[in-house]
Every structure is written in structure tokens, then in C-alpha cells.
Amino acid sequence: MLKLINIELYKIxxxxxxxxxxxxxxxxxxxxxGAMLWEGQAMHEFxxxxxxxxxxMYGNLVNGYLISFLVLNFLWVHxxxxxxxxxxxxxxxxxxxxxxxxxxxxxxxxxxxxTAKFIAGIVYTFVLMIFFAIISLGIxxxxxxxxxxxxxxxxxxxxxxxxxxxRFILAYVYGFIGMTAIAALSMLFSAMANNxxxxxxxxxxxxxxxxxISSFNLSIFAAIQPFLxxxxxxxxxxxxxFEVDTGQIIFDASVLLLHILVFYFITLVYFNRKDILx
Amino acid sequence: xSEMDKTIVEISGLSKTFKDVKAVKDLSLTVFEKDIxxxxxxxxxxxxxxxxxxxxxIRPDEGSIKxxxxxxxxxxxxxxVKMGAFVEKADFYEHLSARRNLELLARxxxxxxSDKRYEEVLDLVGLSSRSGSKxxxxxxxxxxxxxxxxxxxxxxxxLVLDEPASGLDPSGMxxxxxxxxxxxxxxxxxxxxxxxxxxxxxxxxxxxxxINKGVKIVEGHVHELxxxxxxxTVFNLNDAKKGWNILKESQxxxxxxxxxxxxxxxxxxxxxxxxxxxxxxENGLEIYGIKTEQNLEDYFLNLT
Numbered sequence: 001m002l003k004l005i006n007i008e009l010y011k012i013x014x015x016x017x018x019x020x021x022x023x024x025x026x027x028x029x030x031x032x033x034g035a036m037l038w039e040g041q042a043m044h045e046f047x048x049x050x051x052x053x054x055x056x057m058y059g060n061l062v063n064g065y066l067i068s069f070l071v072l073n074f075l076w077v078h079x080x081x082x083x084x085x086x087x088x089x090x091x092x093x094x095x096x097x098x099x100x101x102x103x104x105x106x107x108x109x110x111x112x113x114x115t116a117k118f119i120a121g122i123v124y125t126f127v128l129m130i131f132f133a134i135i136s137l138g139i140x141x142x143x144x145x146x147x148x149x150x151x152x153x154x155x156x157x158x159x160x161x162x163x164x165x166x167r168f169i170l171a172y173v174y175g176f177i178g179m180t181a182i183a184a185l186s187m188l189f190s191a192m193a194n195n196x197x198x199x200x201x202x203x204x205x206x207x208x209x210x211x212x213i214s215s216f217n218l219s220i221f222a223a224i225q226p227f228l229x230x231x232x233x234x235x236x237x238x239x240x241x242f243e244v245d246t247g248q249i250i251f252d253a254s255v256l257l258l259h260i261l262v263f264y265f266i267t268l269v270y271f272n273r274k275d276i277l278x
Numbered sequence: 279x280s281e282m283d284k285t286i287v288e289i290s291g292l293s294k295t296f297k298d299v300k301a302v303k304d305l306s307l308t309v310f311e312k313d314i315x316x317x318x319x320x321x322x323x324x325x326x327x328x329x330x331x332x333x334x335x336i337r338p339d340e341g342s343i344k345x346x347x348x349x350x351x352x353x354x355x356x357x358x359v360k361m362g363a364f365v366e367k368a369d370f371y372e373h374l375s376a377r378r379n380l381e382l383l384a385r386x387x388x389x390x391x392s393d394k395r396y397e398e399v400l401d402l403v404g405l406s407s408r409s410g411s412k413x414x415x416x417x418x419x420x421x422x423x424x425x426x427x428x429x430x431x432x433x434x435x436x437l438v439l440d441e442p443a444s445g446l447d448p449s450g451m452x453x454x455x456x457x458x459x460x461x462x463x464x465x466x467x468x469x470x471x472x473x474x475x476x477x478x479x480x481x482x483x484x485x486x487x488x489i490n491k492g493v494k495i496v497e498g499h500v501h502e503l504x505x506x507x508x509x510x511t512v513f514n515l516n517d518a519k520k521g522w523n524i525l526k527e528s529q530x531x532x533x534x535x536x537x538x539x540x541x542x543x544x545x546x547x548x549x550x551x552x553x554x555x556x557x558x559x560e561n562g563l564e565i566y567g568i569k570t571e572q573n574l575e576d577y578f579l580n581l582t
Binding site for chain 1 (some may be wrong): 333334335336337353355356358359361363365366367369370371372373382383385386387388423428530
């Protein structure tokens, strides 16, 4: 199995498209950080204008943690696209290029191949998330320094500087689970398709549609929201509450893990029965 | 080859339907050890589907496939480790070199291949000087040859080649033919060769099966099968009209003949060709060339 995983990772990391996501993250985060370096203070003053009438604010509020937090919020919608560019192609790319004919006429089990591809897809997602974390948090801290983080959700919370690093690490870990669930969905569609573009577009269309339904507080959608994967993707924000609801985070993460397992097993069953016609 | 030879592939009652289309219907065949077995049929006849079922790329609806005496569904990996295959087109990881592609595929096969073996195989197909080049820079012919190289890499006992000469120029086709003969005669590899070209099969195969619309039409020894049916033979003569008159007045049986200024096309049994040749020579005709003209369509018409 390890040998198969190695081969799949080699195939992923020798393809140019695998670096599109990394390059996109680098550029977007650097642009966001550059913009904040230039006009961050003015922007922060604009956002907190009403609050400054009631509160006395001091210290370095436009700091690395705030920038990283803003980047996280801003990029969370786009990272799935960067993940599925690679994972959505992991099966269908081979079907389209005809290389399944080479692989599956060799003594390698289909279940083994599916498992190796899934693990390789997850490793790629992990690499992307680590890169995202280093670029957004690491560089932000170097450029902007440390400080307390002001979070405005339903209420305003000021999280002290020494209570932040573990929250960011947890947010990225949760984000990794969420992105892995999306990667697994795209790999399921990829196993069903014989062209590269279809699974990528289908996954993104579903994510957009589900996000829309998850975000609307309409009674018509309320009944189905708990069953949508997107309802659990943004729970990383919970770690930035003053009192962290650990139970809720564990539950949401478990739902995502369950999605990953279900997508994997459907892919396994489907691919084992699939006729290789390309 | 006698029927007592060791059976390598035994297929019985194989069927496959795609939606409403019956691609293969109740197909049975036997391939013996050290055979070059031609799998012949027009495009869309079910050849590729049958070959893919033999390689476990497609699941049959019915029937059984036994290779090396083992059931393919139950002992897939044991069987595939002794098989090499080239299916339809040579598709590779284009961004990698030929050598790297072979290394990856060897790892999938779970066998250790020595550097010497890589060089040997690439040399055998005439690609050793370009082994470091990315496959995307290869011509179609080079990719086809690399396709055969990957099938040979782990020294298989059974080689399945689905249209290996497709799209090649005549010299490329001849090279592939010579390679197949070499592998069969020198390396003792049993070969199943699929093609829609009767002449290609006739030139190289020992036994063959012909299928059409997914159904077996005939199976047997190539030359015995071809002997039974009439061919068009074209005599290129100095005076084709005179040849036609001589033929008409002779006792040699033939089905039909037509002529233009220099060619006389005669549909007759194969064993009559030498007699006609003698007849023309005796009557002072100059013969510039003799060639058989037979395509799969004619052959099918003869069979049905």
C-alpha cells in the first residue's frame, strides 16, 4: 500500500496543476497582506469606528493574528476550488488520458488503487493547508507582529495575544478536515467521470449551492441544513469565541469525518464495478 | 500446433451488454501455449470489449475466463503478473520520460526490474536513445513501441496486443510484425493479437478467431481457414485481355474474373493460382506481378 501511495504522490507532485493552488494561495495572501500593510490601520479604524466611541482602544490591534484571521475569512470560500483542481482530477485524469488501461492490466487491486489515491489526495490537501497556514499566519506574524485579536461575530470579543496560537492551530486543523471532506467529494465524482473538468465543476457547483442554502436563515431550508456538508465547513470560526464550545466543534468535525468515510466507500464500490472503456 | 497443446486461455460463454447494445454474445475460444492467436473482426465487432474482459478492465455479464488454468475473477492478480498488455492506444504520463513511465508501471506490477532489463526492453523496441525524453515529445509510432515495451517489461508469458500496429506506417507495421515473431519464436511468449486487418493476421498468426457483431464466426488455423475460401488474385500481364480468353477456354475452375488493360482479377480457390500462373506462362504471357486482393469484407461475404 505504501508503494502505491508513493506512486500516487509522485504523480500528483510531478504535475504542474498541483502547484496552481500553492501559487494562488501565495499570491492572494501576499496581496492581502500587502494591502493591509498599506491601509490596514485606516481599514481597522473604519470597522471599529462605532466601538471607539464607547471603548478606549490601545495597543497593536492591526497585528499578524488579525491579518491572518481576515485572510482565513476571506480565503475560506476559495480554498475548496484550489483543492478540487487536483483531487477532482485524480481518477478522471487517468480515465481521460487512458492510463487506467496501463495500471489496471497490472496486478494491482482496484480497492488498493482507490485507497492509495484517496490517501494521496488527502496528503495533497494537507500540504495545501500547511502552506496556507505558514503563509497566512507565519508571514503575517513576521510582518505585523503579535497582539490581541478583536473578533466581531455576534458580539465583540478581544482575545488576548497569549491565548491565540492554539486557536489558530485548531482552526487550521478543522479547516483541513473540512477541505478533506470536499476533496473526498470531488474524488467520488472523479471516479465516476471520464473527463477532468466535470468533477471539478460539479463539486464546485454543489459547494456553491449548499453554501447558499446553509447561509440563508429561511425556514424552508432549515430542515435540510443539518444534512448539508457546507453547514459544517465554517465551524472553525467557533474556536475564536471567547468561550469555545468544544462539544459543538467535535460534533461538527465528526460529521465531516463521516462524510469523508461515506464518500470513500461509495468511491470504492463504484470503482470496483466500473468498466474501463477509455 | 496440435489440440493436445497446453491451453493458456479458455473462454466460454462470454457476454457483455452496454445499455441496449449486445457487444459480445456467448463467445468461446481457446488459445494454446506458444500460439500467435489472431483476434480478427471489423471495427465495432466486439474485439476490444472481449480483450478488455480478458484483462479484467470490463466485467463480463456472463461466461467464464480461465487463464493459465485459473479463473480470472478469483485469481486476477496471480494471472495479471504473468501477462503483458497493450490495449488500443499507447497512452502514458506525457510529462514523464519513457524510462520514468516504465519505472512507475514496474512498481505497479510489484516486480523488481533491473537497469539492464529497462535498457534491454527499450533497445528491443528501438527507443533506447530517447529513453530520457518526455513522452509528449514522442511520435505516434514511438508511443506504440513504448506501449509494447511496457507490456514486455516484466517478461510475461502471455502477451495481449490490441491493434498494436494501428496508425503506423508500413515500415512501422513490419517492425511490429518482426518483433511479435521474435517474441513468439525466441522468447516462447504466447501472443493474442487483435486486428481488423486480415492480411496482418494472415502474415503472422498461427490460429485465429473471427468475430462480427459480438458473435464468433469461425475459429481455427489461419491457413486452413483461408484455404477454404476463394480469393481475388490479380495478375499484372502484358496482355490482360489475352489472359482472360486463355482462362475462359481452360478447364481451371474460377468464380468470376474482370479485366482492364493490364490487370486480370480472378476469383478462384487458392490452390488454383499456381495452375493459372503455369497456364499463362505456357501461353507466352509475360507476368509482371501477382498479388492477392482480399479484405475482411470479402472474407465475411465468403463466410456467410
